[in-house]
Amino acid sequence: MSETSSIKPKDYKSDIKPIWCPGCGHYAILSAITKTLAYLELKREEVALISGIGCSSRLPAYLDIYGFHGVHGRALPVAAGLKAARPDLTVLAAGGDGDGFSIGGNHFLHACRRNMDLTYIVLDNRVYGMTKGQASPTTEPEWSHSKLTPHGTGIPRFRPAAIALASGAGFIARGYAGAPAELSRLLVEAIRFPGFAFVHVLSQCTTFRPEHRAWKTLVHPCENEVMDDPVEASHCIHADDGMTLGIFYRNPHAVWQPANEEKGSLAQIEREFFK
Numbered sequence: 001m002s003e004t005s006s007i008k009p010k011d012y013k014s015d016i017k018p019i020w021c022p023g024c025g026h027y028a029i030l031s032a033i034t035k036t037l038a039y040l041e042l043k044r045e046e047v048a049l050i051s052g053i054g055c056s057s058r059l060p061a062y063l064d065i066y067g068f069h070g071v072h073g074r075a076l077p078v079a080a081g082l083k084a085a086r087p088d089l090t091v092l093a094a095g096g097d098g099d100g101f102s103i104g105g106n107h108f109l110h111a112c113r114r115n116m117d118l119t120y121i122v123l124d125n126r127v128y129g130m131t132k133g134q135a136s137p138t139t140e141p142e143w144s145h146s147k148l149t150p151h152g153t154g155i156p157r158f159r160p161a162a163i164a165l166a167s168g169a170g171f172i173a174r175g176y177a178g179a180p181a182e183l184s185r186l187l188v189e190a191i192r193f194p195g196f197a198f199v200h201v202l203s204q205c206t207t208f209r210p211e212h213r214a215w216k217t218l219v220h221p222c223e224n225e226v227m228d229d230p231v232e233a234s235h236c237i238h239a240d241d242g243m244t245l246g247i248f249y250r251n252p253h254a255v256w257q258p259a260n261e262e263k264g265s266l267a268q269i270e271r272e273f274f275k
Protein backbone atom coordinates (compact mmCIF):
# COMPACT_ATOMS: atom_id res chain seq x y z
CA MET A 1 0.00 0.00 0.00
CA SER A 2 1.17 3.54 -0.79
CA GLU A 3 3.11 5.36 1.93
CA THR A 4 3.11 8.64 0.01
CA SER A 5 -0.62 9.28 -0.24
CA SER A 6 -1.63 12.49 1.55
CA ILE A 7 -5.11 11.14 2.19
CA LYS A 8 -5.16 8.68 5.08
CA PRO A 9 -7.60 5.84 5.86
CA LYS A 10 -8.87 7.70 8.93
CA ASP A 11 -9.90 10.64 6.70
CA TYR A 12 -12.72 8.48 5.33
CA LYS A 13 -14.12 7.64 8.78
CA SER A 14 -17.05 9.62 10.14
CA ASP A 15 -17.34 10.74 13.76
CA ILE A 16 -19.96 8.06 14.45
CA LYS A 17 -18.56 5.20 16.51
CA PRO A 18 -19.62 1.74 15.27
CA ILE A 19 -22.01 -0.11 17.58
CA TRP A 20 -21.14 -3.59 16.32
CA CYS A 21 -20.50 -6.27 18.97
CA PRO A 22 -16.90 -6.77 20.12
CA GLY A 23 -15.02 -8.98 17.67
CA CYS A 24 -17.59 -8.60 14.86
CA GLY A 25 -15.90 -9.06 11.48
CA HIS A 26 -17.55 -5.95 10.10
CA TYR A 27 -14.99 -3.72 11.94
CA ALA A 28 -12.10 -5.14 9.93
CA ILE A 29 -14.03 -4.76 6.69
CA LEU A 30 -14.73 -1.10 7.46
CA SER A 31 -10.98 -0.60 7.98
CA ALA A 32 -10.16 -2.49 4.78
CA ILE A 33 -12.52 -0.20 2.86
CA THR A 34 -10.92 2.98 4.24
CA LYS A 35 -7.42 1.63 3.49
CA THR A 36 -8.52 0.81 -0.05
CA LEU A 37 -9.93 4.29 -0.67
CA ALA A 38 -6.73 5.88 0.66
CA TYR A 39 -4.57 3.60 -1.49
CA LEU A 40 -6.58 4.58 -4.57
CA GLU A 41 -6.32 8.23 -3.47
CA LEU A 42 -10.01 8.75 -4.09
CA LYS A 43 -11.36 12.04 -2.82
CA ARG A 44 -14.26 11.67 -0.41
CA GLU A 45 -16.59 13.40 -2.84
CA GLU A 46 -15.63 10.97 -5.61
CA VAL A 47 -17.00 7.85 -3.93
CA ALA A 48 -20.35 6.64 -2.60
CA LEU A 49 -21.31 3.57 -0.60
CA ILE A 50 -24.90 2.35 -0.79
CA SER A 51 -26.22 -0.28 1.61
CA GLY A 52 -29.40 -2.14 2.52
CA ILE A 53 -30.39 -3.03 6.09
CA GLY A 54 -28.59 -5.15 8.68
CA CYS A 55 -25.55 -4.82 10.94
CA SER A 56 -23.32 -4.82 7.85
CA SER A 57 -25.43 -2.18 6.16
CA ARG A 58 -24.53 0.35 8.85
CA LEU A 59 -21.30 0.98 6.92
CA PRO A 60 -22.35 4.29 5.27
CA ALA A 61 -22.89 5.88 8.70
CA TYR A 62 -19.30 5.15 9.65
CA LEU A 63 -17.80 6.59 6.48
CA ASP A 64 -17.34 10.24 5.59
CA ILE A 65 -18.05 9.75 1.87
CA TYR A 66 -21.35 9.93 0.00
CA GLY A 67 -23.62 7.25 1.37
CA PHE A 68 -27.13 5.91 1.52
CA HIS A 69 -28.40 3.46 4.14
CA GLY A 70 -31.25 2.09 2.11
CA VAL A 71 -34.03 -0.45 2.26
CA HIS A 72 -33.49 -4.14 3.04
CA GLY A 73 -32.19 -5.91 -0.08
CA ARG A 74 -32.26 -2.82 -2.26
CA ALA A 75 -28.66 -1.59 -2.20
CA LEU A 76 -27.94 -2.69 -5.76
CA PRO A 77 -30.81 -0.94 -7.56
CA VAL A 78 -30.06 2.28 -5.69
CA ALA A 79 -26.36 1.95 -6.52
CA ALA A 80 -27.21 1.26 -10.17
CA GLY A 81 -29.44 4.34 -10.30
CA LEU A 82 -26.70 6.47 -8.81
CA LYS A 83 -24.12 5.14 -11.27
CA ALA A 84 -26.52 5.77 -14.17
CA ALA A 85 -26.94 9.40 -13.09
CA ARG A 86 -23.35 9.99 -11.91
CA PRO A 87 -20.96 7.81 -13.94
CA ASP A 88 -18.08 9.93 -12.64
CA LEU A 89 -18.53 8.54 -9.10
CA THR A 90 -16.91 5.36 -7.81
CA VAL A 91 -19.99 3.53 -6.55
CA LEU A 92 -19.75 0.74 -3.97
CA ALA A 93 -22.71 -1.29 -2.72
CA ALA A 94 -22.51 -3.31 0.48
CA GLY A 95 -24.69 -5.44 2.74
CA GLY A 96 -25.14 -8.78 4.41
CA ASP A 97 -25.87 -12.28 3.16
CA GLY A 98 -29.51 -11.96 4.21
CA ASP A 99 -29.79 -8.58 2.60
CA GLY A 100 -28.07 -9.47 -0.67
CA PHE A 101 -28.88 -13.13 -1.24
CA SER A 102 -32.37 -13.42 0.25
CA ILE A 103 -34.58 -10.36 -0.08
CA GLY A 104 -32.17 -8.79 -2.57
CA GLY A 105 -31.38 -12.00 -4.45
CA ASN A 106 -33.18 -10.98 -7.61
CA HIS A 107 -31.24 -7.70 -7.76
CA PHE A 108 -27.98 -9.63 -7.31
CA LEU A 109 -28.66 -11.78 -10.38
CA HIS A 110 -29.55 -8.86 -12.59
CA ALA A 111 -26.73 -6.62 -11.37
CA CYS A 112 -24.28 -9.38 -12.37
CA ARG A 113 -25.99 -9.66 -15.74
CA ARG A 114 -26.32 -5.92 -16.39
CA ASN A 115 -22.62 -5.32 -15.71
CA MET A 116 -22.59 -1.69 -14.63
CA ASP A 117 -19.28 -0.44 -13.25
CA LEU A 118 -20.05 -1.12 -9.57
CA THR A 119 -18.30 -2.94 -6.73
CA TYR A 120 -20.57 -5.09 -4.58
CA ILE A 121 -19.20 -6.16 -1.18
CA VAL A 122 -21.20 -8.78 0.71
CA LEU A 123 -20.29 -9.18 4.39
CA ASP A 124 -21.29 -12.83 4.82
CA ASN A 125 -21.66 -14.09 8.39
CA ARG A 126 -24.02 -16.92 7.42
CA VAL A 127 -26.74 -15.54 9.70
CA TYR A 128 -29.22 -12.68 10.07
CA GLY A 129 -27.26 -10.76 12.72
CA MET A 130 -29.36 -7.67 13.24
CA THR A 131 -32.62 -9.58 13.76
CA LYS A 132 -30.96 -11.82 16.34
CA GLY A 133 -29.68 -14.89 14.66
CA GLN A 134 -32.00 -16.51 12.13
CA ALA A 135 -30.71 -18.72 9.29
CA SER A 136 -29.78 -16.92 6.08
CA PRO A 137 -29.33 -18.31 2.56
CA THR A 138 -25.67 -19.13 3.29
CA THR A 139 -26.31 -20.87 6.64
CA GLU A 140 -25.32 -24.54 6.77
CA PRO A 141 -28.44 -26.77 6.50
CA GLU A 142 -27.78 -28.48 9.84
CA TRP A 143 -27.29 -25.28 11.88
CA SER A 144 -30.01 -25.56 14.52
CA HIS A 145 -29.35 -22.68 16.93
CA SER A 146 -32.31 -20.55 15.88
CA LYS A 147 -35.73 -21.17 17.42
CA LEU A 148 -37.15 -20.70 13.92
CA THR A 149 -35.17 -23.68 12.58
CA PRO A 150 -34.61 -25.96 15.62
CA HIS A 151 -33.74 -28.89 13.32
CA GLY A 152 -31.73 -26.79 10.86
CA THR A 153 -33.07 -25.50 7.58
CA GLY A 154 -32.33 -28.73 5.73
CA ILE A 155 -31.77 -26.63 2.61
CA PRO A 156 -28.48 -26.58 0.68
CA ARG A 157 -26.55 -23.34 0.96
CA PHE A 158 -26.72 -20.58 -1.64
CA ARG A 159 -23.41 -20.55 -3.58
CA PRO A 160 -22.72 -16.83 -4.15
CA ALA A 161 -19.64 -17.20 -6.36
CA ALA A 162 -21.26 -19.86 -8.56
CA ILE A 163 -24.42 -17.81 -8.91
CA ALA A 164 -22.45 -14.66 -9.72
CA LEU A 165 -20.55 -16.53 -12.43
CA ALA A 166 -23.70 -18.06 -13.91
CA SER A 167 -25.36 -14.63 -13.88
CA GLY A 168 -22.56 -12.96 -15.84
CA ALA A 169 -20.40 -11.15 -13.27
CA GLY A 170 -16.97 -10.32 -14.71
CA PHE A 171 -15.05 -10.19 -11.42
CA ILE A 172 -15.56 -12.64 -8.55
CA ALA A 173 -13.41 -12.76 -5.43
CA ARG A 174 -13.58 -13.85 -1.80
CA GLY A 175 -11.94 -12.19 1.18
CA TYR A 176 -11.99 -12.68 4.93
CA ALA A 177 -12.35 -10.15 7.75
CA GLY A 178 -9.51 -11.95 9.53
CA ALA A 179 -7.15 -11.13 6.63
CA PRO A 180 -7.78 -7.40 6.16
CA ALA A 181 -4.62 -6.54 4.19
CA GLU A 182 -5.44 -9.23 1.63
CA LEU A 183 -9.05 -8.04 1.57
CA SER A 184 -7.90 -4.51 0.82
CA ARG A 185 -5.84 -5.80 -2.11
CA LEU A 186 -8.94 -7.57 -3.46
CA LEU A 187 -11.00 -4.40 -3.06
CA VAL A 188 -8.39 -2.37 -4.98
CA GLU A 189 -8.64 -4.87 -7.86
CA ALA A 190 -12.44 -4.89 -7.66
CA ILE A 191 -12.75 -1.09 -7.78
CA ARG A 192 -10.29 -0.88 -10.68
CA PHE A 193 -12.18 -3.58 -12.58
CA PRO A 194 -14.25 -2.03 -15.39
CA GLY A 195 -17.65 -3.59 -14.73
CA PHE A 196 -19.59 -5.34 -11.97
CA ALA A 197 -17.17 -6.68 -9.36
CA PHE A 198 -18.47 -9.02 -6.68
CA VAL A 199 -16.41 -9.38 -3.50
CA HIS A 200 -17.74 -12.00 -1.12
CA VAL A 201 -16.28 -11.45 2.35
CA LEU A 202 -16.43 -13.95 5.21
CA SER A 203 -17.22 -11.84 8.28
CA GLN A 204 -17.61 -13.57 11.62
CA CYS A 205 -20.70 -12.92 13.78
CA THR A 206 -19.26 -13.38 17.25
CA THR A 207 -22.66 -13.10 18.94
CA PHE A 208 -24.81 -15.57 17.02
CA ARG A 209 -22.15 -17.76 15.40
CA PRO A 210 -19.28 -17.88 17.93
CA GLU A 211 -17.99 -21.01 16.20
CA HIS A 212 -16.80 -18.68 13.40
CA ARG A 213 -13.64 -18.21 15.48
CA ALA A 214 -12.47 -21.42 13.81
CA TRP A 215 -12.60 -19.74 10.39
CA LYS A 216 -9.04 -18.51 10.81
CA THR A 217 -7.89 -22.13 10.70
CA LEU A 218 -10.18 -23.07 7.82
CA VAL A 219 -9.57 -20.37 5.22
CA HIS A 220 -6.97 -21.07 2.54
CA PRO A 221 -5.72 -19.23 -0.54
CA CYS A 222 -6.93 -20.00 -4.04
CA GLU A 223 -4.23 -22.13 -5.64
CA ASN A 224 -5.14 -21.36 -9.24
CA GLU A 225 -4.13 -18.38 -11.34
CA VAL A 226 -6.96 -15.87 -11.80
CA MET A 227 -9.18 -17.38 -14.49
CA ASP A 228 -10.79 -15.61 -17.41
CA ASP A 229 -12.52 -18.65 -18.87
CA PRO A 230 -15.99 -19.15 -17.38
CA VAL A 231 -15.96 -22.93 -17.85
CA GLU A 232 -12.64 -23.34 -16.02
CA ALA A 233 -13.75 -20.88 -13.34
CA SER A 234 -16.97 -22.84 -12.93
CA HIS A 235 -15.00 -26.06 -12.19
CA CYS A 236 -12.89 -24.23 -9.64
CA ILE A 237 -15.85 -22.49 -7.98
CA HIS A 238 -17.85 -25.72 -7.78
CA ALA A 239 -14.93 -27.53 -6.16
CA ASP A 240 -14.52 -24.74 -3.58
CA ASP A 241 -15.35 -25.53 0.05
CA GLY A 242 -16.56 -21.99 0.72
CA MET A 243 -13.34 -21.02 2.50
CA THR A 244 -11.09 -20.32 -0.49
CA LEU A 245 -9.75 -16.76 -0.60
CA GLY A 246 -8.61 -14.79 -3.61
CA ILE A 247 -9.78 -13.76 -7.06
CA PHE A 248 -11.60 -16.63 -8.80
CA TYR A 249 -12.52 -14.96 -12.06
CA ARG A 250 -11.67 -11.82 -13.97
CA ASN A 251 -13.08 -11.25 -17.42
CA PRO A 252 -13.85 -7.66 -18.48
CA HIS A 253 -16.71 -7.41 -20.96
CA ALA A 254 -19.12 -4.76 -22.23
CA VAL A 255 -20.14 -2.43 -19.41
CA TRP A 256 -23.69 -1.14 -19.41
CA GLN A 257 -23.92 2.60 -18.86
CA PRO A 258 -26.97 4.52 -20.10
CA ALA A 259 -26.29 7.56 -22.24
CA ASN A 260 -26.70 10.72 -20.26
CA GLU A 261 -27.44 13.22 -23.03
CA GLU A 262 -31.10 13.49 -22.15
CA LYS A 263 -30.50 13.94 -18.48
CA GLY A 264 -32.23 17.11 -17.37
CA SER A 265 -32.01 19.19 -14.25
CA LEU A 266 -34.24 18.29 -11.34
CA ALA A 267 -36.48 21.22 -12.27
CA GLN A 268 -36.80 19.87 -15.84
CA ILE A 269 -37.63 16.40 -14.60
CA GLU A 270 -40.30 17.83 -12.28
CA ARG A 271 -41.82 19.85 -15.12
CA GLU A 272 -41.96 16.72 -17.33
CA PHE A 273 -43.46 14.67 -14.52
CA PHE A 274 -46.30 17.09 -13.76
CA LYS A 275 -47.03 17.95 -17.39
Ligand SMILES: Cc1ncc(C[n+]2csc(CCOP(=O)(O)OP(=O)(O)O)c2C)c(N)n1
Nearest residue numbers: 054055056072096097098099127128129130
Ligand atom coordinates in the same frame (compact mmCIF):
# COMPACT_ATOMS: atom_id res chain seq x y z
C1 LIG B 1 -38.36 -5.47 4.08
C2 LIG B 1 -37.69 -5.89 5.36
N1 LIG B 1 -37.79 -7.18 5.75
C3 LIG B 1 -37.18 -7.58 6.89
C4 LIG B 1 -36.50 -6.66 7.64
C5 LIG B 1 -35.87 -7.13 8.93
N2 LIG B 1 -34.44 -7.24 8.86
C6 LIG B 1 -33.62 -6.24 9.25
S1 LIG B 1 -32.00 -6.66 9.16
C7 LIG B 1 -32.41 -8.22 8.61
C8 LIG B 1 -31.37 -9.27 8.37
C9 LIG B 1 -30.02 -8.75 8.18
O1 LIG B 1 -29.15 -9.85 7.99
P1 LIG B 1 -27.92 -9.72 7.03
O2 LIG B 1 -28.28 -9.05 5.77
O3 LIG B 1 -27.33 -11.07 6.89
O4 LIG B 1 -26.93 -8.72 7.77
P2 LIG B 1 -26.20 -8.80 9.21
O5 LIG B 1 -27.13 -8.12 10.16
O6 LIG B 1 -25.99 -10.24 9.53
O7 LIG B 1 -24.94 -8.06 8.98
C10 LIG B 1 -33.78 -8.38 8.49
C11 LIG B 1 -34.46 -9.62 8.04
C12 LIG B 1 -36.41 -5.34 7.20
N3 LIG B 1 -35.73 -4.41 7.85
N4 LIG B 1 -37.02 -4.97 6.05
Ligand code: SF4
Nearest residue numbers: 021024055129205206
Ligand atom coordinates in the same frame (compact mmCIF):
# COMPACT_ATOMS: atom_id res chain seq x y z
S1 SF4 C 1 -24.99 -9.38 15.85
FE1 SF4 C 1 -23.29 -10.36 14.76
S2 SF4 C 1 -23.17 -9.23 12.80
FE2 SF4 C 1 -24.35 -7.96 14.22
S3 SF4 C 1 -22.85 -6.59 15.17
FE3 SF4 C 1 -23.08 -8.37 16.51
S4 SF4 C 1 -21.43 -9.78 15.88
FE4 SF4 C 1 -21.72 -8.27 14.21
